[in-house]
Amino acid sequence: MKRSLFLFFFIIVNSGCSAEPWVKPYERAHLADPIMSFDRDPVSSAYIEHVHDTREGARGAGISSGGGCGCN
Amino acid sequence: MVLVFLQAVAVAVIKKSTIALVALYVIINNQSHAAVLAEDRIDVLYHNYDGGGITIDGPSVLVRKSIGNTTSISANYYIDSISSASIDAITQASSYNEKRTQKSISIDYLYDKSIMSYSYTNSTENDFEAVTHSFNISQETFGGLSTISLGYSAGNNHISKSTDNIFSQNADTKDYRLSLSQVFTKNFLMGLTYEVITDEGFLNNPYRQVRYISPSDPNATIFQDEKYPKTRTSNATSINFRYYLPYRAAVYGGYRYFTDTWDIEADTFDIGYVHPYQNNWIFDVSLRFYSQTRASFFSSLFPFVDAQNYLASDKELSTFSSNAISAGATYSIKKEKLSFFEKGTLNFYLDRFSYNYDDFLDTTVTGITPGTEPAYKFSANVIRFYLSLWF
Numbered sequence: 001m002k003r004s005l006f007l008f009f010f011i012i013v014n015s016g017c018s019a020e021p022w023v024k025p026y027e028r029a030h031l032a033d034p035i036m037s038f039d040r041d042p043v044s045s046a047y048i049e050h051v052h053d054t055r056e057g058a059r060g061a062g063i064s065s066g067g068g069c070g071c072n
Numbered sequence: 073m074v075l076v077f078l079q080a081v082a083v084a085v086i087k088k089s090t091i092a093l094v095a096l097y098v099i100i101n102n103q104s105h106a107a108v109l110a111e112d113r114i115d116v117l118y119h120n121y122d123g124g125g126i127t128i129d130g131p132s133v134l135v136r137k138s139i140g141n142t143t144s145i146s147a148n149y150y151i152d153s154i155s156s157a158s159i160d161a162i163t164q165a166s167s168y169n170e171k172r173t174q175k176s177i178s179i180d181y182l183y184d185k186s187i188m189s190y191s192y193t194n195s196t197e198n199d200f201e202a203v204t205h206s207f208n209i210s211q212e213t214f215g216g217l218s219t220i221s222l223g224y225s226a227g228n229n230h231i232s233k234s235t236d237n238i239f240s241q242n243a244d245t246k247d248y249r250l251s252l253s254q255v256f257t258k259n260f261l262m263g264l265t266y267e268v269i270t271d272e273g274f275l276n277n278p279y280r281q282v283r284y285i286s287p288s289d290p291n292a293t294i295f296q297d298e299k300y301p302k303t304r305t306s307n308a309t310s311i312n313f314r315y316y317l318p319y320r321a322a323v324y325g326g327y328r329y330f331t332d333t334w335d336i337e338a339d340t341f342d343i344g345y346v347h348p349y350q351n352n353w354i355f356d357v358s359l360r361f362y363s364q365t366r367a368s369f370f371s372s373l374f375p376f377v378d379a380q381n382y383l384a385s386d387k388e389l390s391t392f393s394s395n396a397i398s399a400g401a402t403y404s405i406k407k408e409k410l411s412f413f414e415k416g417t418l419n420f421y422l423d424r425f426s427y428n429y430d431d432f433l434d435t436t437v438t439g440i441t442p443g444t445e446p447a448y449k450f451s452a453n454v455i456r457f458y459l460s461l462w463f
Contacts, residue, residue: 021216027258031316043117043134058362060247061267061309
């Protein structure tokens, strides 16, 4: 039973209810438009996030990672 | 006998259900869509920050190229040329110039609906060196409507001091990330991210100092080195959305909640609108609001020397709020002007920041009783100008 449950959850997590996604592939034209990208230009968004990180106490849950400070 | 029979039946049922589940998995996977690697592109960016007595500018070049159908590599070369006469520099030391160079490489490997990534980043200044290794795995599920990502980074910083050849300190950083991107409708998607960052080691700036009231003259102040705790753990949770409007345009926004073991609590809101125009222009405007409470050991003026176990007067650890307005334009270069490349854009963004501090005092104001200086504030302009080419 445990093995069946494990396999069941593995399938849910790995491919889940994907057999019938509620937004069909042919309905995803708007989602594929570059204006719907969370990170259209990574070089630009990483830079502006670095600007925020070096001047604020908060950090994380954004896009950039790593690097030094440049803020002394 | 009955028990043996029941066990046999149970095993048979489990085997049968296992076979059925495995078959289901194969069917579902065959019907699903595989993940895709990022596009091959080159970005050449010039950045300029000007505000609060600091000017920082330089280039950033990012190149990404696929190798076969399953691997993509990228490299980034980034420079900050810093000229600083900030309030910290002019009240505690003197203005200075320095350069930070950051190099990074990364590799993404695609396997069916998963992308595994590794990146290495090295950042060098004359008195600071940071090395970061990052690992990430993302998995598409629910027919490509959900993407789950797990990430881990480990970094080591080596801190030295240009005015002291003997000074040498280290700090380690560990970073754990979990994120989910979810398509809700054909026009609406959301992202959720949770990130924990831990630091251990020398975490303060070796040049910065704090003020305390002179024991012999209440109208005079004396400086001593600041002192941070040796550890810090922070938690950040963010939620973001994008919505495609009935005409070709989109609104987007997000919220982040942040806390850490230094008692800083911060809220960040942002909202924006992106509007294409005549096939070759995209305009983007956004607003961002940020506020935070101070670290428990922050003060702009201490009553006496070693007044606390930990001492800090950095404005980044004070209570403050900031807001920013950003406007940008992207121009798609006509295909006939691009010989080798498939697509190209020219981009220009201007951001205007305003920082208003509650308890970080403007110590450039002199001739008044220490502690009664007005709260500090400043504004900054940030320019991003870049060329992107896809090939």
